[in-house]
Amino acid sequence: MSEALHTNTVIDTSTTSLSPILAEDLTRQFEHIGDEVRAAIERVLPGGSYVLGPELVAFEQEYAAFCGTPYAIGVSNGTDALQLALAACGIGAGDEVITVPNTYIATVFAITYQGALPVFVDVLPDTYNMNPDLLEAAITGRTRAIIPVHMYGQPCDMRPIMDIARKHGLRVIEDVAHAHGAYYQGALVGSFGDLGCFSFYPKKTFGALGDAGAIVTSDAELNDRARQLRYMGQKVKHYHEMIGYQKRMDEIQAAILRVKLPYLRGWLARRQQIAARYDELLADLPVIRPYAAPERTHSYYLYTILAPRRDELFAYLARRGIGSQVIYPVLVPDQGAYRDQPLRSSSIPVARSLVGQILSLPIFPELRDDEIERVAAAIRAFYL
Numbered sequence: 512m513s514e515a516l517h518t519n520t521v522i523d524t525s526t527t528s529l530s531p532i533l534a535e536d537l538t539r540q541f542e543h544i545g546d547e548v549r550a551a552i553e554r555v556l557p558g559g560s561y562v563l564g565p566e567l568v569a570f571e572q573e574y575a576a577f578c579g580t581p582y583a584i585g586v587s588n589g590t591d592a593l594q595l596a597l598a599a600c601g602i603g604a605g606d607e608v609i610t611v612p613n614t615y616i617a618t619v620f621a622i623t624y625q626g627a628l629p630v631f632v633d634v635l636p637d638t639y640n641m642n643p644d645l646l647e648a649a650i651t652g653r654t655r656a657i658i659p660v661h662m663y664g665q666p667c668d669m670r671p672i673m674d675i676a677r678k679h680g681l682r683v684i685e686d687v688a689h690a691h692g693a694y695y696q697g698a699l700v701g702s703f704g705d706l707g708c709f710s711f712y713p714k715k716t717f718g719a720l721g722d723a724g725a726i727v728t729s730d731a732e733l734n735d736r737a738r739q740l741r742y743m744g745q746k747v748k749h750y751h752e753m754i755g756y757q758k759r760m761d762e763i764q765a766a767i768l769r770v771k772l773p774y775l776r777g778w779l780a781r782r783q784q785i786a787a788r789y790d791e792l793l794a795d796l797p798v799i800r801p802y803a804a805p806e807r808t809h810s811y812y813l814y815t816i817l818a819p820r821r822d823e824l825f826a827y828l829a830r831r832g833i834g835s836q837v838i839y840p841v842l843v844p845d846q847g848a849y850r851d852q853p854l855r856s857s858s859i860p861v862a863r864s865l866v867g868q869i870l871s872l873p874i875f876p877e878l879r880d881d882e883i884e885r886v887a888a889a890i891r892a893f894y895l
């Protein structure tokens with residue numbers, strides 16, 4: 512099956528009279544908050560300040576408070592957040608950084624951009640997240656950092672990851688692009704590592720109307736360094752003390768994110784309701800539903816099942832006007848971009864077994880109950 516078939520653009524409405532159900536649908540969110548968003552943009556436009564202005568300062572304070580960290584740094588996107596976090600930790604050529612093979616390519620590109628070597632460890636079969644038991648075997652004298660990725664909104668098992676990192680003097684940079692607002696042992700993910708990196712890509716659980724991202728940290732020194740790196744290595748304008756980057760967040764995006772932040776808890780609660788309903792409706796079918804890991808609150812950026820005959824189910828749903836997604840169809844070490852790029856991967860049988868079975872069903876806060884039922888009924892009809 513081609514990669515293009517795994518997007519929600521292939522819904523075939525010609526075979527059904529029912530209205531399509533997209534895997535993600537932002538138009539409904541805009542119907543609810545469009546007036547507030549327009550007002551926020553109107554607030555910014557006459558101000559004459561369009562990058563690193565007062566909206567960003569206010570958003571950084573509000574997002575830090577939301578995450579329970581002293582600092583948040585608004586940046587241009589999630590990929591840049593990861594690269595800046597690595598740079599702030601001083602990671603570069605000759606260093607090794609451990610992550611997982613089933614993540615989005617950006618996690619690994621950020622390591623490569625810094626000239627460091629990506630090292631892959633396998634994931635757990637229940638959470639699809641980094642297996643902490645495999646970390647020590649992957650650590651060498653060159654290892655400098657670990658990037659756990661909270662896949663689909665399921666928090667990683669942060670306690671053993673942090674223990675191993677501290678024992679070996681390694682930095683931990685959490686990739687929280689999928690898991691805004693998810694809890695592990697009573698605290699929000701992103702707040703456990705040295706730095707947490709968020710994407711606010713529009714379709715994320717918490718998204719801007721364009722590209723944006725953030726880094727959170729509790730470390731004052733890392734906060735200073737990340738801020739300086741974000742804007743050309745300067746603390747005082749035109750005095751560049753280090754090689755920095757141009758990776759700032761736009762003022763308009765900050766203003767839009769400020770409109771959305773007060774809604775986030777409610778949106779997360781609705782995602783949890785939808786997931787619980789799918790759990791009920793799919794319980795007796797031959798699919799594996801997302802695992803309810805102890806001491807964790809899944810944020811359900813995606814509701815990802817393991818489905819026998821996945822590609823057939825995907826096409827069957829599309830013919831019934833239902834969008835689903837395969838996130839991600841190719842493991843990073845198998846991507847063409849890494850054919851000639853250095854990386855190190857131990858054996859990754861679990862990630863390999865998952866990649867042909869994962870399927871993410873429609874989930875977004877405005878998804879209606881009748882639509883959830885229609886998705887589940889279509890899956891039931893497929894397996895009967």
Ligand SMILES: Cc1ncc(COP(=O)(O)O)c(C=O)c1O
Nearest residue numbers: 588589590615617618688710712
């Ligand atoms: C796991 C993960 N990491 C990093 C990123 C990069 O974020 P952005 O698209 O904002 O650069 C994404 C975004 O899709 C992601 O899913």
